[in-house]
Amino acid sequence: MEIVLSGIRSTGHLHLGNYYGALRNYIKMQDKYNCYFFIADLHSLTTHPHPDDFHAGVRTILAEYLASGLDPEKSAIFVQSDVPEITELYVLLNMIAYKGELERTTSFKDKVRQNPENVNAGLLTYPVLMAADILIHRANLVPVGKDQEQHLEVARLLARRFNTLYNAEVFPEPQAFNFGSDLIKVPGLDGSGKMGKSEGNGVYLFDDEKTIRKKVMKAVTDSGPTEPGSPMSESVQNLFTLLKIVSDTATVDHFTKSYNDCSIRYGDLKKQLAEDICKQTLPIKARIEEIYKDEAYLQTVVKRGTEMARESAQATMKEVKKAVGFKSFLKSDDQ
Numbered sequence: 001m002e003i004v005l006s007g008i009r010s011t012g013h014l015h016l017g018n019y020y021g022a023l024r025n026y027i028k029m030q031d032k033y034n035c036y037f038f039i040a041d042l043h044s045l046t047t048h049p050h051p052d053d054f055h056a057g058v059r060t061i062l063a064e065y066l067a068s069g070l071d072p073e074k075s076a077i078f079v080q081s082d083v084p085e086i087t088e089l090y091v092l093l094n095m096i097a098y099k100g101e102l103e104r105t106t107s108f109k110d111k112v113r114q115n116p117e118n119v120n121a122g123l124l125t126y127p128v129l130m131a132a133d134i135l136i137h138r139a140n141l142v143p144v145g146k147d148q149e150q151h152l153e154v155a156r157l158l159a160r161r162f163n164t165l166y167n168a169e170v171f172p173e174p175q176a177f178n179f180g181s182d183l184i185k186v187p188g189l190d191g192s193g194k195m196g197k198s199e200g201n202g203v204y205l206f207d208d209e210k211t212i213r214k215k216v217m218k219a220v221t222d223s224g225p226t227e228p229g230s231p232m233s234e235s236v237q238n239l240f241t242l243l244k245i246v247s248d249t250a251t252v253d254h255f256t257k258s259y260n261d262c263s264i265r266y267g268d269l270k271k272q273l274a275e276d277i278c279k280q281t282l283p284i285k286a287r288i289e290e291i292y293k294d295e296a297y298l299q300t301v302v303k304r305g306t307e308m309a310r311e312s313a314q315a316t317m318k319e320v321k322k323a324v325g326f327k328s329f330l331k332s333d334d335q
């Protein structure tokens with residue numbers, strides 16, 4: 001059975017980008033594959049969360065994973081920092097990752113631009129830690145949104161480089177995955193770019209009905225099509241992209257037709273969009289609140305997931321160390 005791995009940083013509530021770009025695929029993949037899903041708490045340290053938020057952030061994502069339908073009976077669900085083999089592999093992979101190629105990744109360049117006062121080495125080697133997350137389970141498929149495509153290239157590059165350098169087929173080359181189609185980018189409501197936690201343009205799984213309606217009704221549009229077949233502005237295209245993600249085909253067809261014949265009223269489009277988002281997210285929100293409170297359940301889930309993840313990780317590290325010729329100088333009892 002092919003192995004699937006993916007994760008999300010613990011930097012706040014999950015938004016529609018996380019859900020439709022990544023999480024919904026995790027849920028669908030659980031029945032067919034051998035799945036590992038985790039919370040990337042170490043990655044979130046690259047942006048220095050306050051110690052009080054650090055742990056709470058993990059619990060939030062865990063509750064939102066489970067409320068969305070991740071099933072601990074089907075998938076190993078764990079927290080990155082509970083599997084120390086990941087950081088062990090990260091150190092070894094850092095030795096074969098080069099500064100120049102890491103500096104060229106778009107995500108690094110973006111972070112440098114957004115936060116010039118916090119260009120830490122963890123940001124530069126972010127894709128190496130991500131490669132370690134993936135390769136430690138020798139994963140074949142990685143469900144992610146479009147923004148992670150380049151990081152997957154780095155993971156493949158390191159897998160190939162490791163195998164070639166040590167003349168050992170330890171790692172498969174992992175592929176980015178989206179069910180049945182290309183990777184997606186969920187747009188924000190502010191007229192341009194992607195929905196993101198730091199962009200302040202998101203609708204969250206945790207938002208209540210009133211908040212969702214308010215956010216959608218405030219979404220940026222334009223002054224409307226002036227003649228049949230007018231091209232769409234980016235902000236209106238974004239609303240249609242969201243509509244295609246959350247609504248049925250008849251609804252999308254209806255509004256496309258009314259855009260094309262200039263009878264569209266953006267207020268109606270937004271109302272429908274808000275309603276269809278609510279239909280999808282409000283049942284999840286209700287479950288989040290219950291699960292978040294259930295400490296015993298969360299503990300059981302993570303205990304089981306960590307055991308499964310560590311077993312797989314330890315088996316990989318054995319092969320990795322053998323290939324590198326790396327072993328402790330201290331003799332263990334069985335040597």
Ligand code: TYM
Nearest residue numbers: 006007008009017018021022040130144145185186194195
């Ligand atoms: P993070 O937390 O930034 O994003 C988590 C997932 O959500 C997807 N995503 C989106 N997809 C479509 N449209 C959007 N607007 C949008 N915003 C976010 C991301 O593509 C991602 O799949 N580096 C990863 C976390 C990670 C990871 C890994 C993932 C760490 N190690 C190993 C896979 C495998 C990230 O960006 O998380």
